[in-house]
Amino acid sequence: IQWYPGHMAKAQKQIKERLKAVDLILEIVDARVPESSINPMIAELGQNKPTLLIMNKADMADAKRTQQWIETFKKRGITAIALDAQHKSKLPQIEKVAQEILADKLAKKRAKGILNPVIRAMCVGVPNVGKSTILNRLVQKNIAVTGNRPGVTKNQQWLKAGQSLELLDTPGVLWPKFEDPAVGNKLALTGAISDAIYHPDDVVVYALDYFKDFYPQQLVKEYHVTPAELEMPAPDLIMALTKRLGFKEDYDRFCMKFITDARKGKLGRFTLDIVPVEAH
Ligand code: GTP
Structure with a gap:
């Protein structure tokens, strides 16, 4: 999708409208970029409603960093x-944690005689983080629980997503917000930015420098990078690897391959957001 200010304003308005009707926001982020894929607009649009941050695609992220990020978020x-x-099998955790977050509210409802209070939630996040996958997996046979409810746009439905969890049927997509070009590169590498708007060579220069620092063995394993090459500046390494792969001087071809390999998990698990020092 191409995003223009008009689209963004409309998407934001719709999400704001729909968030009014929920008890809990399920903000989905990519565990490989847990901080860079947060959209600060969501807290604003949701008027600071209780939020559960779901670091999805954890199978592709650096497990140690994921744990450290969970602790960092907790401190925040x-x-x-x-x-x-x-x-x-991992999905029921969402409902369990949702119940914990809303424990007080649910207890109040029970005290008022509502035996099985329902938690209404909505998935939101930047593109490609797995919102639809989570929604579809959580929802049991796509059964709509009720028709429209106050505060929700017509034609939106609540779907049963657990014992006590109901989800709005469409996830909210928000464009990632960033000023830092490094964040743009991270989001491009993990697929949250559409291919039309970034330069593959910028992304790969950024990523090679990062992998050289934090995951050198993964470069050695996939591209047989030598110890001397690990010392090279990223542009020189791109040239060396392009040649090694038989792409002659087609550097773009190597860059596209690198991005595809990273997204497919061929370069191993990685996390691009560095954990702030206090969490170590
Ligand atoms: P948009 O519609 O662009 O906003 O995307 P989305 O956030 O709804 O993401 P979607 O559910 O379409 O998932 C994007 C891709 O990520 C798909 O190819 C999914 O199969 C894949 N995916 C989703 N969740 C996971 C996960 O936990 N691990 C891995 N490895 N892949 C996942």
Whole structure:
């Protein structure tokens, strides 16, 4: 999708409208970029409603960093969980943590005589983080629980997504917000930015420098990078690897391959957001 200010304003308005009707926001982020894929607009649009941060695609992220990020978020007052939405067995955790976050509210409802209070939630996040996958996996046979409810746009439905969890049927997509070009490169490498708007060579220069620092063995394993090459500046390494792969001087071809390999998990698990020092 191409995003223009008009689209963005409309999407934001719709999300704001729909968030009014929920008890809990399920903000989905990519565990490989848990901080860079947060959209600060969501807290604003949701008027600081209780939020569960779901670090999805944890199967592709650096497990140690995922744990450290969960602790970091906790210190910031944010409940975060790691998820691999492709494994259905992990999904019930979402409902359990949702109940914990809303424990007080649910207790009040029970005290008022509501025996099985329902939690209404909506998935939101930047593109490609797995919102639809999570929604589809959570929802049981696509059964709509009720028709429209106050505060929700017509033609939106609540779907049963657990014992006490109901989800709005469409996830909210928000464009990632960033000023830092490094964040743009991270989001491009993990697929949250559409291919039309970034330069593959910028992304790969950024990524090679990062992998050289943090995951050198993964470069050695996939591209047989030598110790001397690990010392090279990234542009020189791109030239060396392009040649090694038989792409002659087609550097773009190597860059596209690198991005595809990273997204497919061929370069191993990685996390691009560095954990702030206090969490170590
Ligand atoms: P938009 O519609 O662009 O906003 O995307 P989305 O956030 O709804 O993401 P979607 O559910 O379409 O998932 C994007 C891709 O990620 C798909 O190819 C999914 O199969 C894949 N995916 C989703 N969750 C996971 C996960 O936990 N692990 C891995 N490895 N892949 C996942």
